[in-house]
Amino acid sequence: MSHLELPAIDADLCVACNECIGVCPDRILETGVEGDIVVRDEQCMLCGHCQAVCPVEAIAIPALTSHLGLQTIDEEQVSGLPGVSTAALLQVMRARRSCRLFTNDPVELSLLADLVKIGTTAPSGTNSQGWQFVILPKRADVKRLGEATAAFYRDLNKKAANPLYRLISRLVAGKSLSNYYKKYYVTIKQGIDDWDTHGVDRLFHGASAAIVVAADQSASCPAEDSLLATQNILLAAQSMGLGTCLIGFVVEAAKRDKRIPTLLQLGDNEHIYSVIACGYSAVTYKRAAGRRVVTPIIIT
Ligand SMILES: Cc1cc2nc3c(=O)[nH]c(=O)nc-3n(C[C@H](O)[C@H](O)[C@H](O)COP(=O)(O)O)c2cc1C
Missing domain, CATH: 3.40.109.10 (NADH Oxidase)
Structure with a gap:
């Protein structure tokens, strides 16, 4: 999977609440050595749940839009x-x-x-x-x-x-x-x-x-x-x-x-x-x- 398609976590915004880890169905998010969230370079189904649950909007997924354009x-x-x-x-x-x-x-x-x-x-x-x-x-x-x-x-x-x-x-x-x-x-x-x-x-x-x-x-x-x-x-x-x-x-x-x-x-x-x-x-x-x-x- 291209790096551009994986969720990107803004470390400055992230409060390491780990909610994203809890909802990730592909288990590609984990806690890094410094307590930060690490994205493993593995298959992500781009469900967008991590982004949807994040309390501080620290997660970006460029391939997804929450705007349907109605x-x-x-x-x-x-x-x-x-x-x-x-x-x-x-x-x-x-x-x-x-x-x-x-x-x-x-x-x-x-x-x-x-x-x-x-x-x-x-x-x-x-x-x-x-x-x-x-x-x-x-x-x-x-x-x-x-x-x-x-x-x-x-x-x-x-x-x-x-x-x-x-x-x-x-x-x-x-x-x-x-x-x-x-x-x-x-x-x-x-x-x-x-x-x-x-x-x-x-x-x-x-x-x-x-x-x-x-x-x-x-x-x-x-x-x-x-x-x-x-x-x-x-x-x-x-x-x-x-x-x-x-x-x-x-x-x-x-x-x-x-x-x-x-x-x-x-x-x-x-x-x-x-x-x-x-x-x-x-x-x-x-x-x-x-x-x-x-x-x-x-x-x-
Ligand atoms: C898979 C499927 C195919 C259907 N095909 C037709 C159809 O070709 N022509 C038609 O008039 N109604 C068709 N219907 C509508 C059903 O007859 C209708 O859903 C059913 O009688 C219940 O009525 P309601 O949709 O008003 O609740 C189809 C419904 C389904 C689920």
């Missing part, structure tokens, strides 16, 4: 705040709905760009932060992604509708095509027909914008990282007054049809983990939707 939020107002009440947080969480009825209003690019940055405050495996985001602020581009997805499903439906193809596929690749035929064929056919004949968008629900969350396959936990960033985006969007909906059909299509990641300008090693339709909701919910009762196992 355009729509004054970060000075949020930095240093201890947090929101659980009740306020729960209110946002419970109010978030999968929006399936959007207005035609476009979403400001500054909001979409901020959502992506807020997404990156999520945890990531070994702090790899290997995510990649694609912002589609224009309805025309959302439609283009919808068309590419529809092209994939048109082809899949054609294969699935053919009993001989299903039989061969079952022998060669197992039951997945037969299962698809049973579960999704009719719904997908209706969706494509609605789009072709009436221009009804059952895929993106008429959303004017979208955010695609992808991650580099060399990251330790690309799927988890992407989905955690995704949830941040969904909640932040809710708090901004935006509606969102995850579009899993695009994610599934993109796994099998390389034209979709190519259309989104993603590299060969970047896989798509979520596609978020985004826009202004045309529906106002009066109350939170219910949830099934959960019965956790409690180990006593």
Whole structure:
């Protein structure tokens, strides 16, 4: 690891409280012979915890910034705040709905760009932060992604509708095509027909914008990282007054049809983990939707 990337400790400021040593997950900080803090030249995951815990701001990590560079939020107002009440947080969480009825209003690019940055405050495996985001602020581009997805499903439906193809596929690749035929064929056919004949968008629900969350396959936990960033985006969007909906059909299509990641300008090693339709909701919910009762196992 380059010396420039390691935490740098200002010995004049450091009060040797050792708090940084206590929080370092990589154990690269230790007490030197003179009671000072020594940084060992070893792998640092740049988690920034040492810098965050230091009471006298004696630690610099040039590779990191605590400023997200948001355009729509004054970060000075949020930095240093201890947090929101659980009740306020729960209110946002419970109010978030999968929006399936959007207005035609476009979403400001500054909001979409901020959502992506807020997404990156999520945890990531070994702090790899290997995510990649694609912002589609224009309805025309959302439609283009919808068309590419529809092209994939048109082809899949054609294969699935053919009993001989299903039989061969079952022998060669197992039951997945037969299962698809049973579960999704009719719904997908209706969706494509609605789009072709009436221009009804059952895929993106008429959303004017979208955010695609992808991650580099060399990251330790690309799927988890992407989905955690995704949830941040969904909640932040809710708090901004935006509606969102995850579009899993695009994610599934993109796994099998390389034209979709190519259309989104993603590299060969970047896989798509979520596609978020985004826009202004045309529906106002009066109350939170219910949830099934959960019965956790409690180990006593
Ligand atoms: C992985 C995943 C994929 C989803 N894909 C779609 C989709 O393609 N289209 C859609 O309308 N909703 C999709 N949803 C939304 C779910 O149907 C929705 O989250 C669920 O019904 C609960 O409703 P709520 O989000 O309003 O709480 C998806 C959700 C998840 C978690």
